[in-house]
Amino acid sequence: MIYTCTLNPSIDYIMHVDEFKSGDLNRAKQTFFYPGGKGINVSRVMARLGVETIALGYTAGFTGAFIKDSLKQEHIQNQFIETDGKTRVNVKLKSSDETEINGPGPLISEAKQQELLQQVKEMTDDDTLVIAGSVPSSLPDDFYVEIAEICQKQGTKLVADTSGKALQQLIGSSLFLIKPNHHELADLFNAEVETKEQAAYYGRKLFDQGVSHVIVSMGGEGAVYIGEDQQLFAEVPKGTVKNSVGAGDSMVAGFTAAISQAKPVEEAFRQAVASGSATAFQDDLCNKEDVEQLLNDIEISTIKEETK
Ligand SMILES: Nc1ncnc2c1ncn2[C@@H]1O[C@H](COP(=O)(O)OP(=O)(O)OP(=O)(O)O)[C@@H](O)[C@H]1O
């Protein structure tokens, strides 16, 4: 089974405002509510690509109930742990540019932390766990590392989509897939990552430290894949970006779904990029048809040089 874990889910409240003026009364011309949080986005895209997952994490209050209802409507199983307080609402403001305000999320007690670790301990070497998103401030900084240690011991494949300190701490753990964007990769190595060669150079360092598959996304500039004996570059399809929230998560979902269906790595990478762009080109996350339509538009080439 493939599990996704979202420690800090959200309702994503998308607001389209024509010309946003800070400090003024603005009226949105269109709004949307979506169940959000990176792992939940991965579960939703994988469901659309025909792959079953079970969503784990913490939900709370009426906002948490919205998330559970929404997933139920999309036939996605969950084993969320209910906590006190309310699941956060993250505001995504779309105007001439994209502004995001993410809430802090509810407090998670020590007992609830142990409950989640117990769920991980019950997984086996047939299972895959996707840990995605930020670690709420009430959890220990190294909570993901604790999960990684459990997974390594029992042979559960671990996919990690996080950033900052949480990502830094995970490097060195045995990981199946990570997908930093080029800014996150640059932060990890305190270096400049602007070109595909630089992305490949630092991506290879992550591979050498125990990550089986590394995808570095570079927004509209393309994406890089580093694996055992391949390093690939994909041009992203051309289109109008409507809402890039969840585009990175869609890539993780596209790749993980394809691998679970025993597709070759290059095809999994192609599906990752198609899923990311298909999400970027619409308000909600991508559908299977959108992904399939983009697959043929993606040119993949080999990156030869690995110099900075
Ligand atoms: N301008 C664009 N044109 C086409 N595709 C895009 C564009 N911007 C993003 N994408 C798609 O979204 C993917 C992820 O984008 P990005 O590198 O911004 O990741 P990210 O920062 O993790 O995303 P996010 O945090 O917004 O989910 C890209 O690899 C690509 O497939």
Ligand SMILES: O=P(O)(O)OC[C@@]1(O)O[C@H](CO)[C@@H](O)[C@@H]1O
């Ligand atoms: O605050 P975090 O956990 O870093 O990110 C949460 C979030 O911004 O990530 C998803 C998009 O990737 C959204 O659905 C959600 O609002």
